[in-house]
Amino acid sequence: MPFVRIHLISPTHYLRDGALHKTTRYWTSGITLPYLKALTPPEHDVTFTDELMQDLDVDRVERDADVVGITAMGPQIRRAYDLADRFRARGKRVVLGGTWVTLTAEESLQHADAVVAGEAELVWRDVLDDLAAGRSRGIYRAERWHDLADLPRIDYWSLPLLKPHAFRTSWLYRQYFFWPIFFSRGCPHPCEYCAVQTYYQRSFRTRPTDAFIDEIRDMKAIGAHRFLFLDDNPIAHPEKAKEMLAALVPERVQWVSQATINIARDAELLDLTERSGCRILSIGFESISDESLASVSKQFNRPSRFAEDIAKLRAKGIQVIALVMVGLDGDSLETFPKTLRWLDENKISFLKLFTPAPYPGTKFHRDMRDAGRLLSDDWGAYDYGSPNVQPLNMTADEMLDGFKMVYSGFYSVRSMLRRFVPPPRRHLLESAAMLVANAKVNGYLRRNPDAWGTIS
Ligand code: B12
Ligand code: SF4
Numbered sequence: 001m002p003f004v005r006i007h008l009i010s011p012t013h014y015l016r017d018g019a020l021h022k023t024t025r026y027w028t029s030g031i032t033l034p035y036l037k038a039l040t041p042p043e044h045d046v047t048f049t050d051e052l053m054q055d056l057d058v059d060r061v062e063r064d065a066d067v068v069g070i071t072a073m074g075p076q077i078r079r080a081y082d083l084a085d086r087f088r089a090r091g092k093r094v095v096l097g098g099t100w101v102t103l104t105a106e107e108s109l110q111h112a113d114a115v116v117a118g119e120a121e122l123v124w125r126d127v128l129d130d131l132a133a134g135r136s137r138g139i140y141r142a143e144r145w146h147d148l149a150d151l152p153r154i155d156y157w158s159l160p161l162l163k164p165h166a167f168r169t170s171w172l173y174r175q176y177f178f179w180p181i182f183f184s185r186g187c188p189h190p191c192e193y194c195a196v197q198t199y200y201q202r203s204f205r206t207r208p209t210d211a212f213i214d215e216i217r218d219m220k221a222i223g224a225h226r227f228l229f230l231d232d233n234p235i236a237h238p239e240k241a242k243e244m245l246a247a248l249v250p251e252r253v254q255w256v257s258q259a260t261i262n263i264a265r266d267a268e269l270l271d272l273t274e275r276s277g278c279r280i281l282s283i284g285f286e287s288i289s290d291e292s293l294a295s296v297s298k299q300f301n302r303p304s305r306f307a308e309d310i311a312k313l314r315a316k317g318i319q320v321i322a323l324v325m326v327g328l329d330g331d332s333l334e335t336f337p338k339t340l341r342w343l344d345e346n347k348i349s350f351l352k353l354f355t356p357a358p359y360p361g362t363k364f365h366r367d368m369r370d371a372g373r374l375l376s377d378d379w380g381a382y383d384y385g386s387p388n389v390q391p392l393n394m395t396a397d398e399m400l401d402g403f404k405m406v407y408s409g410f411y412s413v414r415s416m417l418r419r420f421v422p423p424p425r426r427h428l429l430e431s432a433a434m435l436v437a438n439a440k441v442n443g444y445l446r447r448n449p450d451a452w453g454t455i456s
Helices: 032-039 058-064 076-089 099-103 105-109 124-132 164-169 171-176 195-199 209-221 238-251 267-275 290-295 303-315 335-345 363-370 396-410 413-420 428-447
Strands: 005-010 045-050 067-071 093-097 114-116 179-181 184-186 204-206 226-229 254-259 278-286 319-325 350-354
Touching (some): 005 032, 032 067, 058 076, 067 076, 093 124, 099 114, 099 195, 114 124, 164 171, 171 428, 179 209, 184 195, 204 238, 303 319, 335 396, 335 413, 350 428, 413 428
Parallel strands (some): 005 045, 093 114, 179 226, 254 278, 319 350
16 A cells, blocks of 8 residues: 555634634643554554644645544534645545544535544554545444454653653653543443443443553553543443452552542442542532433432542542533522532532533434524534523523533632632642642633633
């Protein structure tokens, strides 16, 4: 096959004034671009740009690339389509892939020569072969899920968010940076708004424990000791998770992840979670209303047990980041102050607040469309702070006012004092880092009132 020059792009999203959103603030580093590069047959040349942190040199891509590969999440899709259209108009062959694209494959193909729907592992080589030969099958979807064995290693130093020099020279930066890795893919739960379970069709797989631990050791060898699991729910198969965590204990690392609250409900799992070095968990509580949870099929979450579960996590020295949605069908105007009180009382360390985001392809999107409750079809507005769905028990403006009240209330100095004083006795440094993160969001929200929906 002829040699192909590929440029991969993770675009950013447009701000309301049309400017491009930029940040270096995120501590959540993805691996999509370095991973796709590692997956590419070695005869090709691959470069990439993560536009969230770096500027895209459009002229250089037009000059130097044959194929442009673009991924996108959430509202980034609008920028992804714009870039795809532009590069195609300049004669480049364009491939689109990723979560959003997978769930809108036909639409995405209108902007690309090829679309990878689902995982790239088993089809990427074919896509490149076809494009190099001047043909395309359109939508490429692997016939089965990859078994997650023998995965390629990424070049860790090329992570877009990482500042290699700072990592090598600054103790503070080394404490702050989390190295991304994943143990599992998918999630078997039925939450109807969730793009992850839709993309993976509720399947769930884990990597072989040995291979996962090998990678942890390789990363430790370059100085990594704090890890970010990119998994959406690594404990979905508790016995597999226990096997992996038990193997992680002797590695003496620290890690953070997303997980369901079920992690607090299995004593052995929770014990291993603590002993293997877990410091922070992002938990999708979603709502303190049973009715709201039922409206999106997330009844496995039980608000009546949340306080007890959070207390168990805090007793293990684990900081809890709460993911919460406001404006669901069981919510009323009273839900907002109640939610803020609940967050304060349970001493939640950090909050990611969402208005319902009906991502295309999900059941939630179909239901809202069929009920005539979608307020926008501009994908660029599909972030977590816009009124994309007509709420049932309030107006869209009331939902947004409540959203802002909870967000700014949570990041107010008063709430920070209630949540962090007195601090938990264990892992004081982690609490201090969380407090600083809260203070930064406080400042960020005041400076960027339009960016609330994409704080991640
Ligand atoms: C890390 C991460 C981030 C980081 C990214 C930092 C960075 N740029 O490095 C941060 C925190 C910034 C982030 C932000 C957001 N994120 Co995010 N993020 C993730 C996360 C946890 C991991 C991504 C990753 O590295 N995965 C590992 C790689 C290997 O897997 P992958 O990306 O799926 O890629 C595979 C395939 O999909 C495919 N593929 C993917 N792209 C492409 C492209 C091409 C050309 C090809 C051929 C193949 C291909 O090939 C890969 C191998 O099989 C995912 C969840 C997840 N578990 O994947 C959510 C996820 C992608 N994020 C999501 C969302 C919604 C967002 C936000 C929009 C949320 C918000 N607040 O509004 C923001 C966007 C902010 C913005 N500026 O626009 C959603 C996407 C849903 C959707 N329908 O689009 C996900 C799935 C989370 C979720 N639970 O819903 N995110
Ligand atoms: S538990 Fe989380 S990842 Fe799993 S389906 Fe529900 S929202 Fe999605």
